[in-house]
Amino acid sequence: MDSCAVKEPIFTDINAVEACETTEIESLCVNCGDNGITRLLLTKIPFYKEVVIMSFSCEKCGFQNNEIQSGGRIEEKGVHIVLNVKSQRDLNRQVVKSDYTSVQIPEFEFEIPAQSQKGEVTTVEGIIDRSIQGLEQDQVVRRVQNPDLANQIDAFVGKLKKLKELETSFTLILDDISGDTFVVNPRAPYQDPALQVRHFVRSKEQDHILGIYSASEITEDGEGGLLEPVDPEKYPLENLESEVLQFSTNCPSCGAPCETNMKLTNIPYFKEVVIMATNCDICGNRSNEVKSGGGIDPKGLHIEVKVAGVEDFTRDVLKSETCSLMIPELCLEVGPAALGGRFTTVEGILTAMRGQLTQGGVMFGDGADPETKKNLDNFLNKFDRVLKGEIEITLILDDPAGNSYVQSLTPSKPDDKLSLTHYERTFEHNEELGLNDMKVEGYEET
Structure with a gap:
């Protein structure tokens, strides 16, 4: 039975499966009762997540079966x-x-x-x-x-x-x-x-x-007890902005143990945010995530910024985990989950969007149908012209939670290239944010 070295990522990219051979296990055939072979492959599907692919075959009766199970964490929604x-x-x-x-x-x-x-x-x-x-x-x-x-x-x-x-x-x-x-x-x-x-x-x-229970539900007395309250003397709130907290976690790419750095910072003319950065020494993956420190705003926020010059590429951008991105000139829309929460620049967010597309793997590689591959090549060529400043675009951020931000180049007066519109959320927006079932009055009674 072959397996990867300990220092290798647990889940190998599906385009590099030769780096980690399948694991073979002798198991019972449910069709004839004899023993067959189950093959396991731990891999990552582009634009999706880590999965465990299982394939069973029985040489005696010819029975075959395959299934897939998630190898990553359970999604929040x-x-x-x-x-x-x-x-x-x-x-x-x-x-x-x-x-x-x-x-x-x-x-x-x-x-x-x-x-x-x-x-x-x-x-x-x-x-x-x-x-x-x-x-x-x-x-x-x-x-x-x-x-x-x-x-x-x-x-x-x-x-x-x-x-x-x-x-x-x-x-x-x-x-x-x-x-x-x-x-x-x-x-x-x-x-x-x-x-x-x-x-x-x-x-x-x-x-x-799914087997998910809150802390109070899995304690015998129902009073919680798994999570200790934060000691205000040990972690005073006024010192959080000056300290970088560190905690152990697993790499989102390969699953190996690593450290995540977390810092609370205040963005001028906006609000407090929590920035988390993870660096994995095993696979080299680096990721950063931004979460709002101020909850959900009463209204959603629609931001449009004209990107027409070098100075526009340098604008600071805070994209929350609930914000979707659109570029009408490219007929491109990116959902909230694709890039997660990020604190970067206009150039950084555009580069990240292009990077997601080039990680298409088998869906856009040699295994893709010719028409899909041609569409992607033409699209990437046009996207490269955008990054070079040859094509003017409009970058749109739509955040139902109102926690996204684009820097104004003229804070003391209106910015002609930047427009912000607050709007009332729809029922569907509130459903996605979990607000429809939230009880804000009389909750002490339940």
């Missing part, structure tokens, strides 16, 4: 994905589906409950095929015991098979409380009009399904 399937290209979309994903096709009132199928890397057509196989599995017995039910299932299977012929379009809905489901955008890096992705805050019951 669940994900709700709606895909309008209209073409063969939509049927061929790659889908990463977790164990907690429910699948719905509302046109046929068809639903696959969560945890009834294992997580897998598949396609939209593969989901339909697996559903058909599941329905046909016991049809021989049903035709003897309950012919009417068997005929109804045959008729429904026929409808599912016609979906692959695309006589009419249909809607595929994936709902995953773990937030680990992902559908590829074949038009990347451009927006996908057929794909809608919404993140939501889990309920307490959904947290319990």
Whole structure:
């Protein structure tokens, strides 16, 4: 059994899997009862996360099975994905589906409950095929015991098979409380009009399904006790801005133990923020994250800044973890989770956006279809012209929490290239921020 050296990253990039060979384990075949081989591969999927891919095969009966499990931390929010399937290209979309994903096709009132199928890397057509196989599995017995039910299932299977012929379009809905489901955008890096992705805050019951409990819930007396209160004499609040705190964590890239530095700082004309920086000595990964120190503002914030010269590239930018980015001239939109929270410059945020696109791996590398690869190459060439200052753009930051910021080059008077608009949040915005279920009055009684 081969394994990587201790000093190597735990999860290897999917484009460099030769650096870490698969692990083989002898395991029982559920089909014939003999022993087969399970192969495990720990890898990272570009634009997604760390995963454990498992493949089982039995030489005696020929039975094969594969599934995928998340190898990283549980996402903070669940994900709700709606895909309008209209073409063969939509049927061929790659889908990463977790164990907690429910699948719905509302046109046929068809639903696959969560945890009834294992997580897998598949396609939209593969989901339909697996559903058909599941329905046909016991049809021989049903035709003897309950012919009417068997005929109804045959008729429904026929409808599912016609979906692959695309006589009419249909809607595929994936709902995953773990937030680990992902559908590829074949038009990347451009927006996908057929794909809608919404993140939501889990309920307490959904947290319990995932094995997530609060400190008070896992203590015997229900009074908490796992987290000690901060000693104000040891960590006085007035000294936090002058100190850099350090705590142990795991590298977000390879999972190895490392240290994270955290500092509270005050941005002029804005508010206090917490900056966290992580440096991994094992894989060399460096990351920084910014979180607001002032909670959620009463209104959302929409910022537009014209980038038309060298001085605009030097503007300070604070992008919170709830802020999405848009560049209309490039038809580009980046969701809040793609870059996380960052404190950088306009040039830094643009460079980070381009860096995300060049890490496409198999989705945009030699394994990608020619049209997608051509679209990306043309897009990157245009993006490079933006970074050189040859093309003027408008950088838009939209933050429902109101915790983002762009530096004004003329603090004492209005900046002609910078506009800020505060707006009332929608119900969907409040749902994503977890505000709809928040009780702010009379909470002492519960």
